[in-house]
Amino acid sequence: MELAVVAWFALGVFAGSVAYRLADYLLERRSADPPGASFTPRCPRCGATRRLLANVATIARPLRQRCRECGFLPGFDQIAWEIGVGVAFAILAAIAPTAVEAAWAAIVTLTLVVATLTDLRARIIPNALTFPMSAAAMVASFLPGGVGIVAAALGGAMGFGLAMGIWLLGRLLYRRGDVFGLGDVKLAMFIGAALGSQDVVRALVYGILAGGASAVALLFLGRSRKTTMPYGPAMALGAFAALVTR
Numbered sequence: 099m100e101l102a103v104v105a106w107f108a109l110g111v112f113a114g115s116v117a118y119r120l121a122d123y124l125l126e127r128r129s130a131d132p133p134g135a136s137f138t139p140r141c142p143r144c145g146a147t148r149r150l151l152a153n154v155a156t157i158a159r160p161l162r163q164r165c166r167e168c169g170f171l172p173g174f175d176q177i178a179w180e181i182g183v184g185v186a187f188a189i190l191a192a193i194a195p196t197a198v199e200a201a202w203a204a205i206v207t208l209t210l211v212v213a214t215l216t217d218l219r220a221r222i223i224p225n226a227l228t229f230p231m232s233a234a235a236m237v238a239s240f241l242p243g244g245v246g247i248v249a250a251a252l253g254g255a256m257g258f259g260l261a262m263g264i265w266l267l268g269r270l271l272y273r274r275g276d277v278f279g280l281g282d283v284k285l286a287m288f289i290g291a292a293l294g295s296q297d298v299v300r301a302l303v304y305g306i307l308a309g310g311a312s313a314v315a316l317l318f319l320g321r322s323r324k325t326t327m328p329y330g331p332a333m334a335l336g337a338f339a340a341l342v343t344r
């Protein structure tokens with residue numbers, strides 16, 4: 099049991115390094131690169147191909163595995179994300195009744211992490227992430243311990259509908275769509291499909307609470323009331339909280 103949790107932590111650290119790079123890949127693919135640009139392990143600065151483990155900052159940094167072309171070394175923020183995903187995977191493995199349920203919860207968590215990273219980096223949550231993963235949630239609902247296709251479809255519709263209501267409210271109150279964007283609406287659809295109709299409202303309420311708390315914190319840190327913050331990370335945090343407390 100303990101060994102399994104340690105193995106899940108190690109898997110999470112590796113998955114965190116993939117998520118860190120995948121977020122950049124989705125944003126690059128969206129802007130310039132032609133679709134089909136391959137997702138091979140390569141240096142984020144010069145693009146030289148690297149060995150897979152050299153892109154795991156938690157390993158590369160202490161071992162000084164610099165890029166042979168440009169000397170790039172992954173940063174400490176990447177280590178923080180990798181350890182964070184490792185801890186999240188270990189928690190999920192410790193509480194999930196079966197390995198299948200732990201695996202699906204880990205994939206949901208990784209999707210939330212990638213959405214958080216793209217939203218923080220570019221204020222974008224790509225459709226190339228939320229659409230396929232919403233479809234994957236429908237398929238995963240059939241797995242043993244899954245929410246079932248009815249709850250997944252209803253949850254996705256509820257997440258989309260409720261978030262659309264918030265988006266419309268934002269447009270009416272602020273006359274702008276960037277406070278709570280359409281990317282957030284599609285993230286809410288994925289969260290609803292993944293957690294099912296029984297947990298979608300709880301996940302969104304947690305997300306709104308997390309968003310409110312961070313807005314207050316930013317205000318205390320002296321940020322202007324006019325600067326908007328991305329809502330995706332708060333929603334992702336809320337969904338993870340709902341995932342581990344159900």
Ligand SMILES: [Zn+2]
Pocket residue numbers: 141142143144145146165166167168169170
């Ligand atoms: Zn390089």
